[in-house]
Amino acid sequence: SVLKDVCKITKDHSNSTPGQTEGPCAGKDSKNKMFEMEYGWTPTSSKSITHNDVYMPPRREHICTSNLEFLETYNKPLNGMEIVKNGKNGKLVNDSFLGDVLLSAKYEAENIKKKYENQPGYNEGETMCRAIKYSFADLGDIIRGRDRWDLDVGSNKMDVILKNIFGTLYKSLDGIKENPQYADDERNIPAYKLLREDWWEANRHQIWKAMKCTTKNINNNKCNGIPIEDYIPQRLRWMTEWAEWYCKMQSQEYDKLKEGCKLCMGNDKSKTCWKNSPKCTSCTAASDAYKEKVDLWRIQWETISEKYQKLYEEARIHAFNGGPDYYNTEVPKEDQSVYDFLYYLHLQNGGKRGPPDDIHGGTSRDIHDKRDATDDTPSTVYSTPEGYIHQEAHISDCKEQTHLCNKNSDDSDKEYAFRSVPHDQDTACDCKKWTKKTDACTIVTNLVKNNDGEKKINGCGTKTNVTYPEWKYHNSSGLVREDGVCMPPRRQKLCLHYLTKLNNLKSKEDIRKNFITCAVIETHFAWDRYKTKNLGAVDQLKNRKIPDEFKRQMFYTFGDYRDICL
Numbered sequence: 001s002v003l004k005d006v007c008k009i010t011k012d013h014s015n016s017t018p019g020q021t022e023g024p025c026a027g028k029d030s031k032n033k034m035f036e037m038e039y040g041w042t043p044t045s046s047k048s049i050t051h052n053d054v055y056m057p058p059r060r061e062h063i064c065t066s067n068l069e070f071l072e073t074y075n076k077p078l079n080g081m082e083i084v085k086n087g088k089n090g091k092l093v094n095d096s097f098l099g100d101v102l103l104s105a106k107y108e109a110e111n112i113k114k115k116y117e118n119q120p121g122y123n124e125g126e127t128m129c130r131a132i133k134y135s136f137a138d139l140g141d142i143i144r145g146r147d148r149w150d151l152d153v154g155s156n157k158m159d160v161i162l163k164n165i166f167g168t169l170y171k172s173l174d175g176i177k178e179n180p181q182y183a184d185d186e187r188n189i190p191a192y193k194l195l196r197e198d199w200w201e202a203n204r205h206q207i208w209k210a211m212k213c214t215t216k217n218i219n220n221n222k223c224n225g226i227p228i229e230d231y232i233p234q235r236l237r238w239m240t241e242w243a244e245w246y247c248k249m250q251s252q253e254y255d256k257l258k259e260g261c262k263l264c265m266g267n268d269k270s271k272t273c274w275k276n277s278p279k280c281t282s283c284t285a286a287s288d289a290y291k292e293k294v295d296l297w298r299i300q301w302e303t304i305s306e307k308y309q310k311l312y313e314e315a316r317i318h319a320f321n322g323g324p325d326y327y328n329t330e331v332p333k334e335d336q337s338v339y340d341f342l343y344y345l346h347l348q349n350g351g352k353r354g355p356p357d358d359i360h361g362g363t364s365r366d367i368h369d370k371r372d373a374t375d376d377t378p379s380t381v382y383s384t385p386e387g388y389i390h391q392e393a394h395i396s397d398c399k400e401q402t403h404l405c406n407k408n409s410d411d412s413d414k415e416y417a418f419r420s421v422p423h424d425q426d427t428a429c430d431c432k433k434w435t436k437k438t439d440a441c442t443i444v445t446n447l448v449k450n451n452d453g454e455k456k457i458n459g460c461g462t463k464t465n466v467t468y469p470e471w472k473y474h475n476s477s478g479l480v481r482e483d484g485v486c487m488p489p490r491r492q493k494l495c496l497h498y499l500t501k502l503n504n505l506k507s508k509e510d511i512r513k514n515f516i517t518c519a520v521i522e523t524h525f526a527w528d529r530y531k532t533k534n535l536g537a538v539d540q541l542k543n544r545k546i547p548d549e550f551k552r553q554m555f556y557t558f559g560d561y562r563d564i565c566l
Contacts, residue, residue, distance in 0.1 A: 025107050040300050064108040071165070073161050097165050101207060103210075109212075121248045145193060166192035181194065200230070208227065239304050251399050290422075312346070315342040315343040319351055345380075400424055401415060440516050447524070453525060
């Protein structure tokens with residue numbers, strides 16, 4: 001039956017082999033690992049891809065094409081027997097094949113929406129729409145035989161199936177085989193290259209329409225209009241998508257870093273980190289994790305950008321030497337589309353083209369005779385991979401580090417996207433080292449070990465055999481400001497000598513040490529006075545008991561020193 005509403009297409013409309021697949025998305029990311037970015041994007045060398053300088057998007061790895069991988073090309077209608085039997089042209093084969101491509105497109109869009117909307121950082125409408133557009137373009141590359149994932153089992157199956165289908169269409173569609181445009185198209189690489197390209201061009205609007213069945217339900221819909229992504233070479237699309245995923249990763253890791261170091265940032269005392277403290281350990285771990293992730297992605301970027309730069313330089317020199325008619329290049333066949341794209345991109349953005357025909361004599365220049373572009377060849381926004389990304393990618397998710405180009409060739413560029421630590425976190429892990437402080441008991445021993453309580457110690461006088469002053473009342477005493485305040489004799493005789501010398505109080509450690517010194521001398525002399533007046537006090541102390549009365553004096557003295565400090 002004729003399907004009038006593409007949005008109602010289901011797997012029941014598929015020509016895939018019964019029992020081999022449960023639909024386009026069967027077996028695709030069944031373990032929900034699409035967004036596991038522990039090692040960045042998976043290098044293609046481990047994904048059965050010929051070209052090891054390409055990183056494949058997780059989205060492409062799990063694209064919903066299972067039905068296309070199991071199409072029955074040896075049974076009707078895709079085998080073309082209806083054509084032989086009933087004298088029909090290839091329209092039935094074409095429509096049947098188109099139906100499965102529409103099915104794959106519709107399910108892929110649904111799958112992206114389902115996967116992305118449950119993933120923090122990827123669930124914005126704009127991000128989902130970009131992913132759907134990228135999948136639309138990847139479907140185009142699969143159909144046209146340009147897909148980079150060329151050694152995978154599923155990809156190989158599709159390659160054979162598509163070759164058979166387009167072979168049938170080549171022989172049976174009216175006006176194809178006899179058309180000089182398609183002469184020897186079966187010998188092209190890939191087979192039927194021109195027909196496949198034209199088939200995609202003729203049907204791309206319907207395929208996008210199938211994907212839009214899902215996009216109309218996406219908030220902040222950015223999916224209007226037919227995408228142009230399928231006109232951009234896959235290598236460049238994947239490079240753009242890689243940068244967008246990097247910025248999402250960097251944003252998430254930045255938030256983790258800030259959380260891990262939040263107790264070490266700021267100027268107040270509560271946010272001071274000490275070496276080996278829990279705060280510092282947490283911050284160091286967060287910083288190390290951030291560096292590890294960024295370094296991993298940076299290495300991938302170096303591989304990606306190096307290839308771009310090489311291809312762009314070839315295109316630039318190509319243009320300077322007169323263009324396609326005069327200059328043979330050594331660009332690999334699989335990168336020819338990228339090369340051509342960059343060549344015209346260079347020209348459209350102010351790049352120079354070489355001398356006219358008569359200078360070259362109308363002959364093609366050999367690669368060894370090329371003239372390098374001179375220094376006055378103008379740069380364009382696309383002259384570097386970083387420029388291309390900043391022009392074409394959506395990398396606003398990057399936090400603090402927003403530039404892929406490193407202006408300073410080291411880690412000092414605050415905005416460099418691959419900086420090992422965001423500049424606003426530079427000092428987070430500068431945890432202070434614990435300064436070994438002089439033990440209070442050591443101070444005590446050194447101060448009083450040779451003093452019997454009868455001699456002064458550096459300005460603090462003895463208390464034994466000394467008449468204590470009376471309690472001082474009122475401000476007329478010169479010791480207190482307010483009436484009604486009484487100062488005890490103990491406080492009047494308090495040892496303060498070391499706290500009255502400004503040169504002794506230059507640091508926190510100086511203040512600590514001099515408070516301890518005063519307290520030690522004060523306690524030493526006060527105990528000597530107390531034991532002289534209270535027989536048995538020494539015996540109590542030998543039995544590890546401080547007399548209660550003396551202990552009260554110590555508490556009062558401790559409180560007075562505290563008040564002086566505050």
